[in-house]
Amino acid sequence: MAEHKPDQMEFYKQEELQQIDLNPPKEGWQDQPADFRPGSWIYPTKPKHLESLGMPNPREWSPADEDWQLPENWQEIIHKKFKELLGKYRSFRIFMDTCVRCGACADKCHFFIGGGDPKNMPVLRAELVRSIYRNDFTTVGKILGRACGGRKLTMDVIKEWFYYFYQCTECRRCSVFCPYGIDTAEITMMAREMLHELGLGVNWIMEPVANCHRTGNHLGIQPHGLKDTLEFFCEDIEDVTGIHIDPPINKKGAEVLFVTPSGDFLADPGTFTCMGYMMLFEEIGLDYTWSTYASEGGNFGLFTSADVMKKLNAKIYAEAKRLGVKYIIGGECGHMWRVLNQYMDTMNGPADFLDVPKSPITGTVFENSRSTKMIHITEFTADLIKHGKLKLDPKMNDHVRVTFHDSCNPARAMGLLEEPRYIINSVCNNFHEMPENTIREQTFCCGGGAGLGTDENMEMRLRGGMPRGTAVRHVQEKYDVNQLACVCAIDRATLVTVCDYWAPGVQVTGVHELVANAMVMKGQKERTMNLRLEPLPGAEEKEANDGES
């Protein structure tokens, strides 16, 4: 064929610039090993944490290495644990048996929606384990093996589990859409428990677990450190309101023990929410106490194993008993309330030394917590506002146009939907909901839960946060929303980054920061700043003309 010259059409043949061969090889997902490129995995657990907790196989290793230094009989260990878990959890057994792969959950996971990796489809994440279950624990599987979807447990499978079960934030959105309620979070918890038998864990989870075991909170804040931090907040409160507060710490005989996630002690904007709690309790004169021993509501044991979760959670009831309080109030947190609402009473109850929670200010008895005896701060505050016990001036928040992010666990493991909304509507005049299929029980995750909220996991978090970011961007453009309220410490940390990437200009706030900003406290001075010590819009002009006159 004659050589074509540039002015001839044939010269410009189809360049295969973009024919990237991304389509999977024909034999399907079963045989594609996970690709541990840098930035696609979270740093592994440091040995000292596993040692301090007495957990198996502590050593220095990296997922990028070929050899993960696993014990010789690692297959036997996994099978033994797999069998044990199948014997202990009916949910695990049923979720292994009943999936019909109808695909209703396939496009509901925020990591699949944002990233497009098919193994992030909930049905396929579960198949990673189900294929091993089929091959080794069912008679049909043993016979037909690969023909009926079975798969041998190889080293690649373990690596795949580590890769994909630390790409699930256990937000349970898939279980809302599954006709049988199959909960991939439950399967992820089982898989992580099995992986921990081989010492395969993530440092961003195990360090807080070790800290919480030692000092009572994830950050390793020691008792006098917590007192110093709370007093530091009270100084700021005094600057803003002119009211001096002495934070009650480890006070015996108080009516209420208050437990909040330790994120509120260190990470802005959580710290402003913590200030909000103290201002609220001061205003209504609640007889409460903090505890430095039980200074962690959150529980990273939830991302490790049932026993570790129970070990970390036991401190709350033990401390409530020691201090002799009547009941417990829990702060704004996501995973904390998954543990409190669904595990705590079963694991560490019965709490018969406590009373059924009764608000000393309104007299409301919280029947819904008759056994666990612990109520959510928004349940408590909504009740206060409903009975008009708080003097609120929503105009103080007029410069705030807020929307509300339903944190996954309060939404899907409790159903805490109306309480925060009632409070926000009472303290803020411009509140706009995000689109219907991104809130309430269909809420999209922040992309950083279940131990994934660390900086080396940034791209994955931004992919996971994209559906939420898109919804925030929508209300930002449509209603000029500038604040995203939420009731979770991890959300208050990770959503800051999600918003800065997907919807720049939107700040993140806790619900009780809004409450405190709008509260007219007895004996407070004229408010010129909000809790972040930023001048209030009104105050600026007044200051300006004060200066002039």
Add this chain to the structure above:
Amino acid sequence: MAEFKAGDQVVDIDEDGFLQEPDKWNEVVAAALGGTEGVDDLTEDHWKVVNFLRDYYLEFGVAPMIRKLCKETGFKLNVIYELFPSGPAKGACKIAGLPKPTGCV
């Protein structure tokens, strides 16, 4: 784990360059660590921040909150970034001989 020469002393540092044994810290080590973080000479302001961090860590076992560091030293956050280009956690804490702060929420 790596070795780090500071004056005539040799100390161990972790993969991010943080001192492994905080009690091996002294002014010489601080100045040397400063070099790794783009802080060649430690002015009086630098020492104010470093000493506050050092004292806080020795007393409370953890690094202080950023807001507390700013309030106690009287420096605004941007001033601290000017003093320590790699910021309060990576820069100032390293020079003060604190372990790498992991503020996991």
Add this chain to the structure above:
Amino acid sequence: MTAILALGAILILILLAGFGSQVAGLQVVFGVAVPYAAIALFLGGLVFKVMSWARTPVPFRIPTTCGQQKTLDWIPSARFDNPHTTLGVIGRMALEVLFFRSLFRNTKVDIRPGGRIIHTPAKWLWAAALAFHYSFLVIFIRHLRFFTEPVPGFVKAIQSVDSFFEIGVPSIFLTSFLLLGALGFLLLRRLVSPQLRYISLANDYFPLFLLIAIGTTGVLMRHFQKTDIETIKAVAMGILSFSPVTAGGGALFTIHFFLVCVLFAVFPYSKLMHMAGVFMSPTRNMANTNRAKRHINPWNHPVAFRTYEEYEDDFRDKMKAAGIPVEKE
């Protein structure tokens, strides 16, 4: 690939039965041995599987709540999506089993700017699944006319409703075509959508092809190859009364009958167990009375945790210096 595997298996079964019906000696195999084996496998397997689930404890109460919880009395709670009473749970389960509530949940009707209504694909999944399951139920009830003498009233009633339009002689049953249509859609959907093809296994295609084969042979028997009902009834009644009659009903009936037996035999060892599983799934069959009633975990063994005393021993002097009350001076 996996679809071909499943289709191949079904074709083999059909050939097997077709061949078997011609050979006189095999009559007893297909007329007697296979049905009894199938029923035994079905009942045994079903009971064993359900027992294996029932024996396994439910350590924690982990419902997936899809609506407002029951707390303050002035906030209405979602009775069925977040039940706090057993009645609510029964309601939620009924909604799930009778109307496929969760499949319906993700049918986002989306109106495009041009006003065009777009039904997201999930609505068709809900509609087809519902159509298939209900028509299968109606057909199942209609088949009781072969197994009962005298034929009960409700069976006759359903039959007349089903052939309401009396098209053709003998009048066609709506459900048979509804069934085949729904199955066709469910199969096509699995083949056409790349997403589903990627996750589908042979054990997803096998039941689909099996049911399609059963449905088609059923329709063929009724409308094209006149099979006399009497002998079939005799065979069916024979099996139930344990005095089996080996007179076969011809190739088509043997295939149909054999495939139904295969369906029963395979049932407990396949994904068809979702029939029982849906009732026992812990995220759907428990009320969200989590904080009101304590859920007992049968294997709740004690776990050592760091007590306050140990904690205070570590930090006592610093606590005292900071003025925090301590147990022991």
Add this chain to the structure above:
Amino acid sequence: MQVLADLLRKNEAALADRWLELILASYNPDTAGFFKQQKNRFANPVGQTFAEQTRVVTERLLAGEGIEAFQDPLHEIVRIRAIQEFTAAEAVGFVFLLKDAVRETLADSLRDEQAARELQAGLHELERRIDRIALLTFDIFVSCRERVYSLRLREIRAGYVQPG
């Protein structure tokens, strides 16, 4: 150039759709299926953003608008591809696919020799402008990557996520 512009404007929608298809081909086929099917913008932000913005870019390209008109639509697309599992070339390369889409849309009219020679100059000019847009896309890609690193750096520096 005028003949080419009219020809393309006639089947602008087809051109934009073809380009979208080529872009989605860089994803796993089953993911591409989902990106195409799901029309709800919040259940499928990636697919819908690509669909809307490719139409905007194509429209502005055919209308001959200045380079700055492409900043916003391309930013929407590149912001997403910058954090997905793509190399820089893959993330930015989707712009060059527009050339393939243009040639495929003109396939029939390019078949006969005479018409092809006439369109030649216009086509060459159009492809030069697409290259220019690709360079802009690369700038946007780098700014998005820098944004990701600055977010990550902020978390490392402060020891936790510290706003502002």
